[in-house]
Amino acid sequence: MQDNVKEHIEDRVNKVEQVITDSSLWEKFLEFLEFKIIDFTTGTGENAHDIVLKVKYALLVILVVLATTYFLRWVKRLVTKNMPTSDKAKFTTVFSFARWIIYIIVLLVVFDSIGINVTAVFAASAALLIGVGLALQTLFQDILSGIFILVDQSVHVGDIIEIEGKVGRVEEIKLRTTRAVTIDNKVLVIPNHLYLENSLYNWTQNGTITRESVNVGVAYGSDVQLVKNLLIQAASTHPNVLSEPEPMVLFTDFGDSSLNFKIIFTINDSFKAQFPKSDIRFEIDKLFRENNISIPFPQRDIHIIQKPQ
Secondary structure (H helix, E strand, O other), X not given: OHHHHHHHHHHHHHHHHHHHHHOHHHHHHHHHHOOEEEEEEEOOHHHOEEEEEEHHHHHHHHHHHHHHHHHHHHHHHHHOOOOOHXXXXXHHHHHHXXXXXXXXXXXXXXXXXXXXXXXXXXXXXHHHHHHHHHHOHHHHHHHHHHHHHHHHOOOOOOOEEEEOOEEEEEEEEOOOEXXXXXXXXXXXXXXXXXXXXXXXXXXXXXXXXXXXXXEEEEOOOOOHHHHHHHHHHHHHOOOOEOOOOOOEXXXXXXXXXXXXXXXXXXXXXXXXXXXXXXXXXXXHHHHHHHOOOOOOOOOOOOOOOOXXX
């Protein structure tokens, strides 16, 4: 009984296969798969290579790309599942760059497996690839620098940085550029390769508290102890200056026409340091006027010697 059922099923399957094989629709579908989208020969003589791209190969490439996409999404979801939010953002940025490298490798492997001579393709487009490589040289530098920044963590969002004389608060670190906002509320877009070519000053890597200073000169003969007390008073009474550590005064030098001092103080927001420094200068000028301490300016005496007639 079982043998009869088995033979019956096999007979049905054979009939279905025969119908599909004999069907004109199936033949047209097979012909469509064999249709050549690209068909040309590169090189001559022994160096000649046939490059053929059929529909079935194109469909295979699409299926492989889709499978790779879903696989990469699964890997990303698996790796970032238990990551902190900050680390997850950094991994996503680096992963987005590595993803394209994986796509290129997969496509090259697929092309080679379906019989397309990858070497011949590169040889045919060597000049184009060289031109594109030179044009995108800076782009690759920016991307690699962005990866170094994310891995090295030398710059974080919220840091106040100075590069090429420009100061800004970092708002966003991307793979190619870093976006910062200046004190004038202007967006500063910094290509990441500049971090490798220039010295970067991170004002807040050790914290938001920074030391600032204001320089001033007084006339020779002034009471230097009174000058010291007035400078400390001008800084310590400002609301943005921290009481710890206390402001301090340095007698920096005997200048050509002045005694030079520097008042050093600590503030909690270096990004807006120019405003308290300006206020302190106003206060210093006021206190000096009230206490008859003059701020000199360079003077030169010119002696005209006339020759006797």
